[in-house]
Amino acid sequence: MPDAADILRLESIKVHFPIQGGLFDRVLNRPAGAVRAVDGIDLNVRRGEIVALVGESGSGKTTVGRVITKLAQPTGGRLLFEGRDMTSVQGTSALRPYRHRVQMIFQDAYQALNPRHTVFDIVAEPLRSLRLVKNGTQLAERVSEALAAAGLNPPGDFVSRFPHELSGGQRQRVVIAGALAVRPELIVADEPVSMLDVSIRAQILQVLIDLRDKYNMALLFITHDLPLAWLIADRIAVLYLGRLVEIGSADEITFNPRHPYTIALRNATPQIGGNPCRAELPALQGEVPSAARVPKGCRFHPRCPLAFDRCRQEEPPTVEVGSRHMSACWLNER
């Protein structure tokens, strides 16, 4: 549903990686096939909204994030930012205005920081590359502002340190500060807390929520953790094997899930005290199939405890099952 307030829209985005066939395949002219990492995703993010993208590993959620930040090129579909088609925009200078408004927070703060750069250089890099500051004073001002906003106080204690002199939580704050420094309108956060100690997580999440409240920044929060998504997000999109199976408000998805996969994900969540499984459905069996061999019909049917004949034959359409609540399951038709 197109919306004037949409800052970002993905229209049937596809990312297929071709598989290099072996010698025999090429001689016999057999099609080599492709890894369908992302296979037709429609998603919109509104200004100031936090959308969580939830899925198991291998569901393609990181690839979606890389498409949005232009680190990966989609093989199909369109990427619209404020109504402008950004799909085919390429090149450092052409992308500069876009980079100014869309930033990314990376999962592994140990890998995301160049070990030979100081915190100052790291946070200043986007400001310098995007030519957003005129002089050194302004640069220092913006850097300390970003560090303070990311919770590194006082900034002066951190600027001349190297990443290896920081704790994991501090590193993640530096990554966040680097993304904040340009004052973007959308941040893609790829599992920003999964590598952190539980005690640090809440603080980092609070930093992200504060940013939204303070700057009306939109956030696409990529995670595998449904409770975490419920905690932070306004809306949750559930991804399975490169397709969205369900999308709706955080409360709807968490407390009134309609897709068997979402129900299974929720049941798989351990809880302190009480019976963790409400046993509406048996626990999820097996692994996510390979994206190179996507099952026919509904791609969840091999693992779905409720699958019936139609699921094995036809792919279910995404239909509205509640207010702004969409689900792709044949059970919705019953």
Next chain:
Amino acid sequence: MSDRIVQYSPSGRAGAIKGFLSKFLGYGGAQLGLLCLVFFIVLAAVPNILVGPLETAGTATGDFLAPPSGQHLLGTDEVGRDVLNMVVHGARISLTIALLATVISLILGTTIGMTAGYYGGRVDVWLMRLTDFFFVMPSFVLALVITPVVLEVMGRGREILGFRPSLFVILVVIGMTSWAFVARVVRSQTLSLKERTFIDRARVAGSSNFSIMVRHILPNLVPQIAANGALVVAGAIYVETSLSFLGLGDPLQPSWGTLLSLAQRAGAASAGAWWYLGAPGLCALTVSLSFVLIGNALDDTFNPRRRVIP
């Protein structure tokens, strides 16, 4: 607000360099290598003050092939020149050629290796085939072919960038034939570096490919370049000495290899003039060895964890 503006001083870098030096100098080989190197660099820097201007047959004062004595500490050659005088002057030529050749080799090797590794695909394939070509090219043969051509074209008397043509040719040939090794090392390291998340972060931050290579990849290559650079210098000294020994050197700007060649032609070995052959030979050996020691110590310092970048 203004009190929150930070004063950024890159003091952390100074600390890192200090830490590196203390670790590097902890190796005995590094100490020995540096000591020898400093000694020879002093010789090369001020030969005129130490032993006076380079002696020629005209200004020679000693006997023919006189053994070491109080007046001639390293004896004399077949026309009465002081061997010490020539060896000290030779240090300048040998070291300059070796170091300049290494600079050529490192610049070429790093640029080509980094470009190939970073861009990948067709760029990588073609640059690495070029590297293979230079990798298998024998420097002796190349120098033997190029030298007469250059001398014919340029004329023997002219100087190129302050070097007489034959020395310049040696310089270029060593540079041309030793970069392939550097390029391979740099490429492989670049391949692993470019997969690191901080490269993605730099891209999202809007950095250009050039800036990513210079600001993110190159600083992380410094350990490899430094360690291999020292080994390239050692190799360059060896090749320069060999080429000069084969007679490609310049008699007016004698390097150690040229001296060895002169000694051999004068029949120093059969005449028992060990000082004439021994002095330049030992010098080349010592300098070569000290660069190898330094290179290995650098390698050890960056090894094993620091080699793959902390």
